[in-house]
Amino acid sequence: MLPIHVAKFGGTSMADAESIQACVEVVERQNNPSLVVVSACAGVTNRLVAISYSHTQTERQRLFDEIVDIHCQAASALPKENAVHHHLAQLHQLLHMLVQQAPDTLESHQRQKRDELLSFGERCSSRLFATYWSQTAADVEVADARSLLVTNSHFGNASPDIGKTREHCADLREQLSQGARVVTQGFIGSSEEGNTTTLGRGGSDYSAAILASALDAEQLNIWTDVAGIYTTDPRICSEARPLEQISFAEAAELATFGAKVLHPKSLKPAIESGIKVFVGHSRYPEKGGTLILPEPDERPSIRALARRKNQTLLTVNSVDMLHATGFLARLFDILARYDISVDLVTTSEVSIALTLDEEGSQANGLSMLPEAMLDELREFATVTIEQGLSLIAVIGNDIGHFGDISPWVLEAASPVPIRLICQGASRHNLCFLVADEKAENIIKKLHAKL
Ligand SMILES: Nc1ncnc2c1ncn2[C@@H]1O[C@H](COP(=O)(O)OP(=O)(O)O)[C@@H](O)[C@H]1O
Ligand SMILES: N[C@@H](CC(=O)OP(=O)(O)O)C(=O)O
Structure with missing residues (x-):
């Protein structure tokens, strides 16, 4: 039995039907049993955040309609009779009920409700990913991250309980080792009281790292819209070059100081569990990517x-x-x-x-x-x-x-x-x-x- 890998796909990789299909191909090419962790489709979480702060019903309805459109676009390559359309409609209905509620006046209630609201992005995208995957493979399941990832009740920026998460992942480990194909949501978890929590913006990388650690995975693959970690943000500088290797410490500094490609907290669980982290392009996996290691081959003074x-x-x-x-x-x-x-x-x-x-x-x-x-x-x-x-x-x-x-x-x-x-x-x-x-x-x- 090959060791487990965790594959995380960010919002940019989940942007539309074509991108999701490219992600499925990436996963299918992996030999190792893989847990797939997905972010919300690009633009969805921003709109959910905006809904949670908007005080006008018209604005909230407009944002909701845009979210529904993004998901319909993303589902457009699936047959009309596929059950996913029904599942999405059910999720949208639940979301609509939250959208219609006026924002809570109590800040503590507001935070809790906001996390419930924000969870819909990943809940919809995971369903979409699993459906596209099941077009080419059997035994694809969606595992609700809220039954895997246990956190404290710090809504909006919850911290994981690694021990409990590990316990909750025991069955999943077994399922994966028996060849099941499982998709789960990044970014969201659940408190011990059963309330939905989120790990902070951009937190899907962190979720993937926590789950990789809880599953004793060998490698965490972060699939995004660039072929690895670059010498600087390629959107700022066209001369930026992808790095073949980088140390955990350097990658953590880069993430902390603004390299969006990686969430700053995601490296800690990987370092502690000795999990290799790879960053690559979900559309062009053949371009290679960056391996984050404890001891890269070179240690330049400026990387x-x-x-x-x-x-x-x-x-x-x-x-x-x-x-x-x-x-x-x-x-x-x-x-x-x-x-x-x-x-x-x-x-x-x-x-x-x-x-x-x-x-x-x-x-x-x-x-x-x-x-x-x-x-x-x-x-x-x-x-x-x-x-x-x-x-x-x-x-x-x-x-x-x-x-x-x-x-x-x-x-x-x-x-x-x-x-x-x-x-x-x-x-x-x-x-x-x-x-x-x-x-x-x-x-x-x-x-x-x-
Ligand atoms: N040093 C860097 N190397 C690579 N990408 C970087 C770097 N710094 C910033 N980025 C930006 O991070 C983006 C990927 O992060 P993000 O948009 O959050 O992706 P995802 O949706 O996959 O989570 C890239 O498109 C790139 O512009
Ligand atoms: N969807 C969440 C979590 C996340 O990690 O997204 P992404 O992988 O697209 O950065 C957010 O936008 O904050």
């Missing part, structure tokens, strides 16, 4: 560049900070209470500058700078907010330990002012902030020297 747009720089200035203890603890406590995660930090005698990831929060419809939080900060400090910044990360190995790359960065950025620069906390990156509109050009200049 790749990443960019995260829409960064907010918060500068908190207070003379109380001078020689004071507990100041940072107080500041971070306030941020944590408002669920704000901090990225880069620099400090001086009386001020601290930190970046907050606005793009990620906006994708979830959240405000990055709630007034109540700013009021609490203003009780003991002056607060300055700068927006419209891009974080550029230079990623590699032993950065700052053997030779200094900052002159190279400063030269590429010049004459654009650098608002903040961070190096030293990790051997794998150097990060800096510049105005959003200047970032692409700087990346191209830096990339030309890679």
Whole structure:
């Protein structure tokens, strides 16, 4: 019996009938028993998020109609009499009931209901994938991820319970080893109380990694719309090159600093379980891809560049900070209470500058700078907010330990002012902030020297 593989297909690979059929071919070409984990069809989750924040019924109905259209398009290559049309109609009916409800006023209820709403994207796409698959193969089943992946009740950004998930995956492991073809949903899980949860935007990679670990899989294959991890986002720089290999640590840094191709959390379960991760193109699997390994053959000092747009720089200035203890603890406590995660930090005698990831929060419809939080900060400090910044990360190995790359960065950025620069906390990156509109050009200049 060959070891189990997990194949994850992202929203771009699930965009329409033709793309889904290409994914089925990819899976059918694999020799190993594979669990397929799918994301919602491209554009569906964004619309579901928009529904959950929209206060007008007309807007909600319009978004719902667009979702139905996306699914009908995706099902268009299936015979009219196929049961999937009936299944989709049932799911759409359930979704419509949620769409018609006015948004809840209680934030905690709202979060729980939002996760229920967001789950429909993957619930529909998994059904579509399984149906296309069953056109060419027997014994295709859909496993509800909510009976496999157990999480806490942190709706919108739930954390997995690895032990319980493992227990819940025992039957699935058996089924796969007996040759069953199983499709499940990425992104969604269930709390112990049985409520639907989601793992955060882009979380299907994370689901796939958690399930791969729970199934003792040998390899996790992430199939997307690019032939692997590139030296930088090929949409920014046409000169970007695919990387044959990259280390877990470098890939994690790339993902954290904006390379959408991989979810930042997805590597942890893979590292812990020693699972190899491969990233490839679902339309052109023959192009090869990137293997993420603990020890790649080469460890160049600069491997790749990443960019995260829409960064907010918060500068908190207070003379109380001078020689004071507990100041940072107080500041971070306030941020944590408002669920704000901090990225880069620099400090001086009386001020601290930190970046907050606005793009990620906006994708979830959240405000990055709630007034109540700013009021609490203003009780003991002056607060300055700068927006419209891009974080550029230079990623590699032993950065700052053997030779200094900052002159190279400063030269590429010049004459654009650098608002903040961070190096030293990790051997794998150097990060800096510049105005959003200047970032692409700087990346191209830096990339030309890679
Ligand atoms: N370093 C990188 N290498 C490859 N792709 C990258 C990189 N940085 C950003 N990307 C972007 O990530 C996209 C794939 O991620 P995403 O759109 O989330 O795919 P999926 O729908 O498969 O989850 C690519 O189209 C590419 O533009
Ligand atoms: N559908 C979810 C989960 C996901 O991972 O999607 P994708 O694989 O298309 O990034 C989202 O859009 O957030």
